[in-house]
Amino acid sequence: GKGEFDHFMLKEIHEQPTALTQALEGRIDPEHGRIALADFEPGTFTDIESVQLIACGTSYHAALYGSLVLNQAGVHATALLANEYSVSSPPIDDDTLVIAVTQSGETADTLNALRQANAEGATTVTVTNVVGSTAAREADEALFIRAGPEIGVAATKTFSSQAVMLTLLGQRIAADLRGEPPADLETLLAELAAMPDAIAGLLEDSDADAIADRYANSQSYFFIGRGLGFSVALEGALKFKEITYEHAEGFASGELKHGPLALVTPETPVFAVFTGEEDEKTLKNAEEAQTRGAPVIAVCPAGHRAVDVADDHLEIPEMEADLAGLLANVQLQLVSYYAAELLGRPIDKPRNLAKSVTVE
Numbered sequence: 001g002k003g004e005f006d007h008f009m010l011k012e013i014h015e016q017p018t019a020l021t022q023a024l025e026g027r028i029d030p031e032h033g034r035i036a037l038a039d040f041e042p043g044t045f046t047d048i049e050s051v052q053l054i055a056c057g058t059s060y061h062a063a064l065y066g067s068l069v070l071n072q073a074g075v076h077a078t079a080l081l082a083n084e085y086s087v088s089s090p091p092i093d094d095d096t097l098v099i100a101v102t103q104s105g106e107t108a109d110t111l112n113a114l115r116q117a118n119a120e121g122a123t124t125v126t127v128t129n130v131v132g133s134t135a136a137r138e139a140d141e142a143l144f145i146r147a148g149p150e151i152g153v154a155a156t157k158t159f160s161s162q163a164v165m166l167t168l169l170g171q172r173i174a175a176d177l178r179g180e181p182p183a184d185l186e187t188l189l190a191e192l193a194a195m196p197d198a199i200a201g202l203l204e205d206s207d208a209d210a211i212a213d214r215y216a217n218s219q220s221y222f223f224i225g226r227g228l229g230f231s232v233a234l235e236g237a238l239k240f241k242e243i244t245y246e247h248a249e250g251f252a253s254g255e256l257k258h259g260p261l262a263l264v265t266p267e268t269p270v271f272a273v274f275t276g277e278e279d280e281k282t283l284k285n286a287e288e289a290q291t292r293g294a295p296v297i298a299v300c301p302a303g304h305r306a307v308d309v310a311d312d313h314l315e316i317p318e319m320e321a322d323l324a325g326l327l328a329n330v331q332l333q334l335v336s337y338y339a340a341e342l343l344g345r346p347i348d349k350p351r352n353l354a355k356s357v358t359v360e
């Protein structure tokens, strides 16, 4: 049941510290600076040259996040919408790894793309929550995120767990390609180990309900971010539109001035995600929206320069860029939740949507 919570979504948002603890259990060894993924021992990916990540919806945003982790670690990687794959897939060679990211493991679009990748000779892995799912059976290997059941139609804890597992898997792949572990692996593993507590603290102190209250009657909601923060902006907007039924869009911070700025008015709050990836530029982009009257809500650590510039802010604990976006995402999940609650929406079962989309 929902226990002390009014909705499964809020319960599942609060389950993230536990979900991440389960995801990481036995899979990292921060003391020795080692990744310990049982089915992916060092050497597993030595023959891999490039990676394609395929997924839909929220899982696509996790895939995008994972593709950036891989690119930043020096591996050729692209995130692709599974429903576009049959008409636009890049060439597959026998040194291509295809990672199907799917919470349910039953999404028809994603299964079709996975089947195509299998047929074309790729090595395939699925990152999924459901043991025994079709994706888990059909991919060469499965990496389970162990988030526990997710009942709310809006994916929350599973996004965080997918992103964390893709970060680990990505570093494993990068280490194999380079023949040595990344230089900053120890820091990353220590921060991963600290994630559950960081999220628990954030959940306790969040002002997301007050922010949702302040801006709940706006016309449109924009979310901007850079790098890993861009995937978080996209996810923030998807969650918001899905459960509030209000218009929300995510943009790469630098894209605002290439068109979307025409939509910006005092009625369009802009949530700006700061992940330590060229934050100065994102701040400048946010200020351009502010000049047009839009309130800017910065999602950033305390003491960040954006706090002084923005109209409001949501605080995240200080972390390396690899993980800061995931903390920001939790704040945005809460904003969506509280905004939907104020608007009286059926949060766990938004209209027209199903938890698992088994048709093309």
Ligand code: F6R
Pocket (backbone or CB within 6 Å): 056, 057, 058, 059, 060, 101, 102, 103, 104, 105, 106, 107, 110, 153, 154, 155, 156, 238, 239, 242, 355, 356, 357
């Ligand atoms: C949004 C949401 C959907 C799913 C998408 C893929 O909150 O839940 O966008 O992420 O339908 O589902 P899975 O991950 O089961 O393949």
